Amino acid sequence: MRSKTQTSRPRTGKVRRRRAAAGYSRAQVASLPLKGYTLPAADLKRGSSGTGVRQLQGALVKLGDMTQAQMNTGPGMFGALTEGSLKKFQQAHGVDAIGVYGPKTRAAFKALGAALDDTETPSTPTPEGLREKIVAEGLWGVAHQEQIHYSQSRPIDGIRLRHKLPLDIDCSGFVTLCYQWAGAPDPNGNHYSGEGYTGTLEAHMRHIPLSQVQPGDLCLWQGKHVSLVIQSGADPLLISHGSEAGPYEIRTSVQMKWYPEGTRLLWLTSPQGAEAGARRTLRREDEARGDPPAEEGLI
Known part of the structure; x- marks a missing residue:
């Protein structure tokens, strides 16, 4: 009985190219480093704290404006390191570098593919009256x-x-x-x-x-x-x-x-x-x- 031998096509040296996400060209995908990231819809500044600050810090780390070690010193706390990192991002994207996460800064993040979480309640509700x-x-x-x-x-x-x-x-x-x-x-x-x-x-x-x-x-x-x-x-x-x-x-x-x-x-x-x-x-x-x-x- 003949033994079966497995054959395969010879490699041509061509590299398989990853297909771009639907609705985006390859160039656009490369320019959307925050696609899939969610950022808060509320304003943030030095002294703010919570989930929204942690989201902002994660995006800054992803973009290289903040290191993971810097974030680890105060995850969820908007301090001097977060403010300085945000100013770096703002300078690089044509936003006034004041270290405040406001509407213009959110627009810059959205241009990089980030989505805004407008379900987050910015203020704490208090009992009526x-x-x-x-x-x-x-x-x-x-x-x-x-x-x-x-x-x-x-x-x-x-x-x-x-x-x-x-x-x-x-x-x-x-x-x-x-x-x-x-x-x-x-x-x-x-x-x-x-x-x-x-x-x-x-x-x-x-x-x-x-x-x-x-x-x-x-x-x-x-x-x-x-x-x-x-x-x-x-x-x-x-x-x-x-x-x-x-x-x-x-x-x-x-x-x-x-x-x-x-x-x-x-x-x-x-x-x-x-x-x-x-x-x-x-x-x-x-x-x-x-x-x-x-x-x-x-x-």
Whole structure:
């Protein structure tokens, strides 16, 4: 019986070419390095955090504007490295290199094949009427400013007694009371233990852009002071307790003049999961810490 022998066609040396994706030429496929990537539809900037930032970082790594090692130092946190990498991308694609992920930058990413996730909710929903209650507590403070004094005492005065007067409190203590008396979760993440200051507010709350700010959110001058937003817009109206003269109403643009140039302005809202009682572990130096007067002589 003859044995079967396998034969094959001789190789011609030709390389098999990969077929281009439907609707695109080979050149277009090569110019769409982010095809299949999803990026957030909401604005992002330094201080932002969450899934959207992680998506942005992944795209920057894919394009070579950020290294994986740089991303690993803070995945999901929009810090100095992410800002610098985004500026590199913007410079290379004809976008103003300001380090903010906005409409023009999103358009540049879309031109590279990225899709936008417009199902992501940029702001955290709060129970109906809760923001109004927080603002009402702030206005109560303005109405009783003669009996509210500036003090860095901890635990926060009034934490166990709503509308206690006289009241001795600092800026972070005042906004904490506004949240507690309104029935909102502790913005410090401490279950209203009576501790907390601007640092715990910054660490626990969600950072948002000005365009998403609503009444009841916070305006924080990093390392300096915090105020309660009572009216949103391009120049939000705030309630500030930055000195013995407070609490008083003040526009952001006026308050801005009181702080050194370069002081970071952060906008904060209730974080995802706050209702579940997420707790930030206090460092030893955070215990019994308050905030010094920041606006002496302003009003």
